[in-house]
Amino acid sequence: MGTLADTVRGFWRRAVQTARLxxxxxxxxxxxxxxxxxxxxxxxxxxxxxxxxxxxxxxxxGGGRCC
Known part of the structure; x- marks a missing residue:
């Protein structure tokens, strides 16, 4: 099982990736x-x-939609 720091790093990476998306x-x-x-x-x-x-x-x- 990972340490608290590993858990926080993993959460942070996913949060950054989600924000970018x-x-x-x-x-x-x-x-x-x-x-x-x-x-x-x-x-x-x-x-x-x-x-x-x-x-x-x-x-x-032409591939996207408006509104």
Whole structure:
């Protein structure tokens, strides 16, 4: 079983990740960990590529809805 400090660190990491998702900031570290674990044969995008791709997906012309 982990220490109180480990528990607090884990909670803090999840809280930060949730806040980023709420305000629309993509989580590059989670993406990299996922790619390395689940798709090791695929290349990992740089942060700039990842951020650009996430913003294009989020603000896709004609793909989103208004209101």
């Amino acid at each position: 709420v305000i629309g900031v993509p989580d590059y570290d989670t993406y990299v960990a996922h790619m390395r674990l689940r798709h090791p044969e695929r290349p990992v995008m740089s942060y700039a590529q990842f951020f650009d791709e996430r913003m294009r997906a989020r603000y896709r012309a």
